[in-house]
Amino acid sequence: MNSNTPHPLFGGSFAAIIPPHSVDVSEMREIPDNQEVFVHTDTDQSIIIELLEHQAHVADQEAARYHFADLAGSNDATGVDGAEILSVEPVSSEQLTLQDPSSAWFLSGRQQVAKFNEGARNTVTIHLALFRLPQYSTDILITFNDPTVISPFSSSVGGSSAQAGGSSASAAPHWTLEQFHTIIQSFMLLDPTIFS
Template sequence: MTTYRNTPLFGGALVCDLPEKFADVSKLRQVPDNQEVYIDKDGFTSIIIEITERVGSAGGGLEKDGQALTTHLEELVGDDADTVKVWNTTETQFSHLDETIPAYTLIATQTPKPDPKSQRTSAPDFTALILTLVRLEKEKTDVLITINVPHIKGEYDEEEVDLALGKQGELIGDAVEYAARIWDSFDVKDWGLFNEIA
């Protein structure tokens, strides 16, 4: 059973529940001002909350928001876009945000290209991504919540993971639980934050 703590983000302007076993990466290394990064002390999973400029023209709707979600995903994976498979995309409701604020979540996997020159054996077999996008049109801001779940050989049960069959395995299952807890607990305490960062 995962234990959570209510975690202030961006100086307390945002809050959400994060797993207690996740450490604040900014205490270890430099993190960009528009990001909060937490990493599992016992594993490889990371949670990144990022405030970015809103993608796309004014106005919403599934089509525009879907394009924005795709754009953000492509920016996340960079040159590896052709190694990404999106398994599903759903509309997401945050408990503490106005229900008119659109939010979407996708689950994707990114499989690294084989590199014959690389001697690294610790490269993951694949990395699962749970990406949630919150569209704040008035603030001209997109909030991205990304949970990265690297699957490294020997660190997970390969028999348990087959997303085509709906088998998520323990690591992705845990990450889905973290995401659901974030949706339930995420709250904006200071809307002025979006004027400062965006």
């Protein structure tokens, strides 16, 4: 993928600048119609873009926490040390290409996640951006999963920069938070009929 050219998403209804060394998971296996999933070629990092039902009962300032908790439930990252929110902050419209979200939020946190239902749990730093579009009955969630501590008993051992302590000479550099911000800032709606 050209790192400076917006990549079409959801059949061209959206677009965003996706970081280099990305693999579109839909080319390898079936994924839900409401998701776009990209994985890094050399690490266990992933980016997931989801079109979700707008949670009208959740106030804007609590919505990012709501989706983080929902993600923790899906990851079975429950319990005292399972999930931790580090920061939540609003994103101003001046920083976005996307038109007319009622609000936008950025959250950083950590979850203890077992890959493929293994017993071994890895520490994954999770950054998520939430765009709220009540006019389309939609919440758009963009999640950056960045494993930071890999259990020696995980199947991820050997495939992650977290385990190796950095990228090797032959491995592609792992994605950065700055690149994730580029996705958020460049994310745009091209065809509103996707919501109809």
